[in-house]
Amino acid sequence: MITHSNVWRFFTKPLMKTRLAPRRGLNGLAGKDIGDRQSRIIFTVLGFTALTALLLIVLFLFLEGTALFIHPAEDGSRVGLGDFILGSFWYPGYTPPEFGILPLMAASLSVTVLSACLSIPLGMGTALYLSSVAGPRVREWGKPVIELLAAMPSVVLGLVGMMVIAPFMQEWWDVPSGLNMLNASVMLALMAIPTIASIADDALESVPRDLLEASYALGATPLQTLMRTRLPCALSGVGAGIILGLTRAMGETMVVLMCAGGAAQLSFSPLDAVRPMTSTIAAEMGETAVGSSHYSALFAIGITLFLMTFAFNLLASFIAGRYSQKGYQAA
Amino acid sequence: MVNDPNAVEVKTLNFFYGEKQALKNINLDIKRNEITALIGPSGCGKSTFLRLLNRMNDLIAGVRLEGKILLNGMDIYAPEAESADIRRRVGMVFQKPNPFPKSIFNNVAYGPMLHGIKNKHGLNRIVESSLRAAALWEEVKDDLHKSALSLSGGQQQRLCLARALAMEPEVLLMDEPTSALDPISTSKIEELVMDLKNSYTVIIVTHNMQQAARISDKTCFFYMGELIESGATDQIFTLPQQRQTENYITGRFG
Known part of the structure; x- marks a missing residue:
């Protein structure tokens, strides 16, 4: 069961441990210390959450956007990349749309x-x-x-x-x-x-x-x-x-x-x-x-x-x- | 005026940072074509004094000066004197090498270009002669358009010297120019300074008493904002007249 004190201890343990543990030289930095490992995991998860979210947004943007060139429009016409970039009319409501x-x-x-x-x-x-x-x-x-x-x-x-x-x-x-x-x-x-x-x-x-x-x-x-x-x-x-x-x-x-x-x-x-x-x-x-x-x-x-x-x-x-x-x- | 042997004359100079008096009643004549060394413990006012000679202290707010400083007979703090003009006539080399992040050529040409020398031929000539005078020409003549920051510390300091010499100053100020350099670079700079004596008047601040003894003709000892003693370097180092000078030179403080 997770109580407040349990949660509290989970977060404070690494701090207390580093304070009390004897110094172990540079090897201590290699992640052997259990306290270090907890904080490493927390920061890694946080860091990857943000990065993943941004990458997913880019992926979503490209999937939804490139659909325009892959599938035909409602009236069966197709939109080429050239028409899109160089076309000088933006009439999305017309038939066929521009x-x-x-x-x-x-x-x-x-x-x-x-x-x-x-x-x-x-x-x-x-x-x-x-x-x-x-x-x-x-x-x-x-x-x-x-x-x-x-x-x-x-x-x-x-x-x-x-x-x-x-x-x-x-x-x-x-x-x-x-x-x-x-x-x-x-x-x-x-x-x-x-x-x-x-x-x-x-x-x-x-x-x-x-x-x-x-x-x-x-x-x-x-x-x-x-x-x-x-x-x-x-x-x-x-x-x-x-x-x-x-x-x-x-x-x-x-x-x-x-x-x-x-x-x-x-x-x-x-x-x-x-x-x-x-x-x-x-x-x-x-x-x-x-x-x-x-x-x-x-x-x-x-x-x-x-x-x-x-x-x-x-x-x-x-x-x-x-x-x-x-x-x-x-x- | 031309026959006057003094390049710089300082008369009853007092200088204040706000309320604090940094220099007290300084009187000093500096002879043309001599090397004058300013020595003394940290905070004694020797650098402040040096920076008064080219009006660098103008850049600090809340300072006040009493007395006169004459540069070849002209009062450099007179109301009609322009600080930029004074600084053209009094060159300066700083404690840390501070070349501009530009090419070697543009570092030396910086001063002449400021004052309207534009033709390539004239600039080439000034850059070459200045670099020769600073004993740097042979090392950099093929790399004039490389960044000055690619040079070693000692080369950078000689470049800063060449940059100052390009203005053909009447007086050259050096503020502990070798304190950031290794012994070999230091001895190169010292040799240069002794050569420069023939055509320039040099005033050098140094923490290194051997350096003062090796290169200078005249030595001035500053302590707590006062000029305690000044005289021929031989005499200051062998037969100081003041107790404080003797204590400092023999290493009892400072």
């Missing part, structure tokens, strides 16, 4: 790129200000405030985009709706700025002081030291921060669902409504029948999105590795 995600990918990419144009200069500016211009007192409260901004729920940002930015844009540019690519990009940029600023600032702060002194000692001004020593030395961290910020923007759903307008069209004007991949999945999954071709198509979009953000993350670690290993040889 599952071209080019407008959705274009929307995701354009919203991300446009938000990058805003978030990189603003985020980097914030980081440079915090690390090189601000006095210690501004820095003391500025950094936590920026990190708190990252905690802003995205739905709140979406509300601001809908209720503040949209009416403003509608009036300013005299367009029928303020819910468009630019609106979503502005709100996504606001989300990415804290990530970029915080990671870039950490990278700038971690540049060793003796390198900065070496630069000053050669007669460099603070600005020259920043541009020629501090920023190049922090480049890998800064690059990783930027890409993490952009990945966050690309995977973000709520803001684009609320602010981007939702029209699945190929568009090159920032004032047009667009429908990124994430909001397509979120908006349409509730209306589909499980196992239908529309259902599989939404999973296939999920695969595409996963591969894109995965590539972004790979790029981030590649950049970080490249600069740290070679000792900035190119610089």
Whole structure:
């Protein structure tokens, strides 16, 4: 029978045992100790649970998504990979249905790129200000405030985009709706700025002081030291921060669902409504029948999105590795 | 002014970190083309003093200075003096080798490029002559575009010396430049410093009294923020005038 005290003893035994047992040298680490074995098992199970869950999710995603290309649609038509990636019409309700995600990918990419144009200069500016211009007192409260901004729920940002930015844009540019690519990009940029600023600032702060002194000692001004020593030395961290910020923007759903307008069209004007991949999945999954071709198509979009953000993350670690290993040889 | 034999003149210098006085009433003349060694126990103010000579202490908040430091006749703490200009004229080599994580070439060219030298030919010439002056040219001439971090500790420190020499400074400051190096690298740096005397004025902080005795012309002993004694190195090490100097040199404290 398991009582409280039994359970308690199970968890405390390893601790007491290590405290009381005589030291056995390095062999003691080889897992012979019963207490060690218990804690090893617990951590191994916990670790594999998380890993297994993630792998199962990926497996599920691929099984459900690839079904689109394997089984014919309800009306007997088939969807090829080329039609899916390069098709420019997303009409899942038509007969035969059209599952071209080019407008959705274009929307995701354009919203991300446009938000990058805003978030990189603003985020980097914030980081440079915090690390090189601000006095210690501004820095003391500025950094936590920026990190708190990252905690802003995205739905709140979406509300601001809908209720503040949209009416403003509608009036300013005299367009029928303020819910468009630019609106979503502005709100996504606001989300990415804290990530970029915080990671870039950490990278700038971690540049060793003796390198900065070496630069000053050669007669460099603070600005020259920043541009020629501090920023190049922090480049890998800064690059990783930027890409993490952009990945966050690309995977973000709520803001684009609320602010981007939702029209699945190929568009090159920032004032047009667009429908990124994430909001397509979120908006349409509730209306589909499980196992239908529309259902599989939404999973296939999920695969595409996963591969894109995965590539972004790979790029981030590649950049970080490249600069740290070679000792900035190119610089 | 040119005939004045002093490269640096320090007049009634007092220096404070906040409320704490780090240097008290220092008066010192440093002759051109001589090696001056600053010795004394840890915390005696010798490094602080050295870093005042190129205004490195400007980078610390809450410091205050009284008195004057003249560099070839010019007051380096005068309101119109720019710290960046002063640092171009006074080179510095630090305790730990601190090459930039750039190529060997770009390390040496860093200073000249800051001050507008852009043409490749001119830079090549400066890099070669500086590396030769630091006795590093023969070892690295085929690897100028390799990372400076691939060099050994002693080579890195000579690279830092070459980097400082590329600015052709009027005075060269060295803050315990060999404390992180092995004996062979140390003796290489010492030989170099003695060669440099012909064209530069060198001020070196050292914890190593044999080093001070081996290489310097003049030695200054600091203790508790005061300049206790200064004079020809031979005299300081054989016939110190002050009791504290003698105690320190004979190893009774410090």
